[in-house]
Amino acid sequence: MTDTSLAHDIGTGSPVRLQAVSAQGQPEVTPALEELYRGFEQELLVPLWTEIGDLMPAHPRSRALPHLWRWQRLRELAARAGDLVPVGRGGERRAIALANPSLGGRPFATPTLWAAIQYLMPGEDAPEHRHTQHAFRFVVEGEGVWTVVGRDPVAMRRGDFLPQAGWNWHAHHNATAEPMAWIDGLDIPFQYASEAQFFEFGRDELGDDERTTPDRSRSERLWGHPGLRPVSQGATGPGSPLLAYRWEHTDRALTDQLALEAEGHGGTVEPGHAAVRFTDPATGADVLPTIRAEVHRVARGTETAPVRETGSSVYQVFDGSGTVTVGETSWSVTRGDLFVVPSWQPLSVRSEAGADDSDSGALDLFRFGDAPIFEALRLHRTHVEGTTR
Known part of the structure; x- marks a missing residue:
């Protein structure tokens, strides 16, 4: 088959469709x-003049939508999965991913970020x-898993x-008589889109020395x-070589x-708004090459200034x-709730926390x-109340 005939055969079923418009x-x-x-169309070519408005918009237009998942409901469904779904080779983890409503049913919270609730039964x-x-892993409630x-x-x-x-061997074990849930965050969608991912099975069982339950890991004793x-x-x-950042320090x-x-x-970042970022103790850089992690504390009655950023984020209360406002969408949120902030969507938060629903008396995110x-x-850009940097 010549190159010309191949091009013709491809062209007859070409995915390229062009329409001349006045x-x-x-x-x-x-x-x-x-x-x-x-x-x-036949040669699989697309002229820029028909696509520039979509390919080069004036500002980011995320495919993701702002969305909220209620922790109570996630916890209930994860507990039911604990009764019905085994953990072992094949499924590997009892992890239930957040699927943004505008990403075609894919298990992606945003185009670059994966977030899931993981649930491990006793023993x-x-x-x-x-x-x-x-x-x-980030723990919003409970303990007992190593x-x-x-x-x-x-x-x-x-x-x-x-x-x-990435590329570190890891497993989990529940050493208690109670189930435990936490959230997982990964860069799965980013690596999936960039076609850079690898995966490998490890041992089926942990050794006795790994079933111990030390108060502090070896990494903490060395780097913490x-x-x-x-x-x-x-x-x-x-x-980061430090494998645990403890809440008492945060x-x-x-x-x-x-x-x-x-x-x-x-x-503080702004009046009534404290924030810390988790960093690599060896370099001072972000704790992971592709993920930034922070905790924000907003004092009762404080409302944060609307902020836009390129790139997306997932928050857990x-x-x-x-009250959280993302773009034109607002929600009342409580402990455990998760929500998505797509690229270049403004975020503002108003704290209504008090002593009855918060140990600190503030809203912690x-x-x-x-x-x-x-x-x-x-490509990172931030916009705060009319100032771009």
Whole structure:
């Protein structure tokens, strides 16, 4: 078959469809133009002048929509799955992903981010595997599961953030008589779209030394000391070598920021709004190459300024209550609820938290997003109340 006949065969079923239209900035519609467009279709060609408005819009137009998932409902469905769905080879994890309503039913919270509730029954193990996708776990309630990363058992407790860079062996085990749920975040959609992902099964069973339940993991004993880097450790791999960021430290940092503000000193993002970012203790960079993770604390009665950013984020309410507005959509939120902020959609939050629904008396929000990708590509942009930077 010659190249010409191949092109003709492809052209007869070409996915390219062009329509000549009479519009400002478009060429005059003539039989010759129609013939030209049929030639483009046959050779799988698309002229820029017919697509520029879609390919190069004035500002980002995300395929994702703002959406809210209620934690109570997620928890109920995960518990039912715990009774019906086994954990083992094949399914690997009892993880139930958030599917953004505008992404065609794919298990993607945004075009770049995966978020799921994972549920482990008493005494269960989730078998070992590894993948190139960068991941983390965040615990909004409960304790009793240990994640085992590189044979290092790491306790998971309320408020803890547990990052895990790609291509590390990992498994989980529930050492208690109670089930436990948490959220997983990964860059699955990004790696899926870029066709860069790898996956490999590990051992079917954990060793006895991995079934221990230490209060502190080996990674914490080595890396979990503020401002101190072990001299024995040289270059580290991509992602943080510290496998657990404990809530007690996060809580203290947020509390201190608001206290400093009350004393007339700086330290908050804006009045009544404290925030911290999880970073790699070896480099000071984001905790994972493709994911940024933060916790925000908004004091009762505070309303944050609307902010737009390129790239998308997923938020989970860790504590408290309030009203969240994303674009033109607003929700009342409470502990555990998850919501999506698509690229360049404005976000503002009003805290209505108090002593009856929040340990801190404020609205605490865990956030993860894809900012490191956009910053690496020099595509990150933020817009706050008329100021672009």
